[in-house]
Amino acid sequence: MKILVCIKQVPDMESRFKLNSEGTWYDEADLAFRMNEYDEYAVEQAVQLKEQLGGEPEITVLSMGPDRVVEALKKALAMGADRAVHVKDDKYYQKDPWQVASVIAGHAAGQGYDVVFTGMQSQDRGSAQVGVTVAELLGFGCATTLVGFAFDAGVITAKRELEGGSKGVVKLKLPAVVTCQLGLNTPRYPTLPNIMKAKKKEILVQAVSELLKEAEVTGTGGMYPPAKRGGGIVIEGEVNDQLDKLMGILKEKTTVLRAA
């Protein structure tokens, strides 16, 4: 069995974001990058499947982006992936989801992957399109938003999260793509010996120009911070002063505080 895991590296969402000079994406300077949260579940599920099958499957982890994404690839290798593909693209943020999916499908075509794991969406762009589109381009079955995964006799049983806490259970034959949701599993921390072992694993570099065959079908107009809702009060300073102000406001504007 051959497994592909697609991961993205994204900024820490608690960062302060500034815009780039064209106003079309965030400025990467001063941001700390990490593996997209949803993709950590994808890597973990792939490694669990490999363990279930006695270590037989080979796991390839792929990431598209500038040189920094090698850090995310190394983390996935330390979590248990066997080899990595870095699709080098400094202008990754100018590619739309259709192009990203076609680059991944371009790599995957002819490689004989049986299962492809992706996150259900990236934390920065959040289109939730790439995994499903890869499946469509490869002609694979696909299930999204997995909060449960089981594999037996060539069939995946997937639990999809639906609204309001209910779930939809589906079965998929291989080859298949599944997109992973928060809570699917508990991603492992790479151990020191595994980090050392990962250093010896292969990272193949491919130029995006070799794989990109499609023109974009959507483009970014502009990017901007959200308009603040009028009337919201921001209270900074020392805790007791903040509390005085807040209690005053709550007494005035709500009926929830017992008259004191």
Next chain:
Amino acid sequence: MKALLIAEYRQGKLLETTYELQAFAGLLGAESAMVLVGSPADLPKFAGKLYLADVAKYGEYNPDLHKKLVLEAVAKENPDYIVFVHSSYGWDLAPRVAAALRIGQVSEVVGLPDGKFEVTCCNAKLRRTVAPKSARTVVTIQAGAFSPQGEPQGAPQVEGIDVADPAGKTEFVGYEAAEQKDVDLTRAEVIVSAGRGVGKKENVQVIAQLAKALGGELGASRPVVDAGWAPHSHQVGTTGQTVSPKLYVACGISGAIQHLAGMKMADFIVAINKDKDAPIGEIADVLIVADVLQFVPAMTARCAR
């Protein structure tokens, strides 16, 4: 301009979000038709053409099959926009339709400023406008972002759609119901919710104590529930509960769109967050810029006095 609206049917019922599609089409100024894989006994109120595939024949959700049905209607209607709700149905099906037609998709539209498709990114810290570049575009709209104006009216002109080969690569097995609830947050007047910012399981108690001091209930964001720090019945948001208390206190919650979807109807919102730029500040009536572990116990002490 023409829009094809993809209505949604689940567990034997037409979903109310169907009317949000109509509201969106109205804002776009588009003439619209609808597609539904559902029951002739439960049709939306809609004054237009409805392409209906009977759920009795096609089943509730089989993505490959529903894709073919939507493509059937697209061929008949020739729309400029194919519109879904960004739901577990929409985000699963929309990219399949877009890929089959090799056209662009704009995901989870939250607004139409100056007629542009506005979406959020970076956990709602930034917004972006997306410009379609294909002649036809698939759009998914954020659930709750486009509320219907007034009572929907009209009876659709129904036209059946069929596909020859109903086989698909995914087999639908069934639904699993949500867990039993040990608390009914929808009735609570005060909800104090713990987010990932509380740091660890033990600290959720600190938040629960404030909830108690205010005579309310403990709520939680999703990562808190996923980590097992609180039961799912306490989760507020898209995949949790939708609440409308008199007071909602969000402690260490960033304000991701899926959380806001569950609590933005609260009468009064207080957020406690160490990050002044946290997107929860956009909808909070009061944002306290502080460490929850310093602020919340102090507030509990004041309220208990």
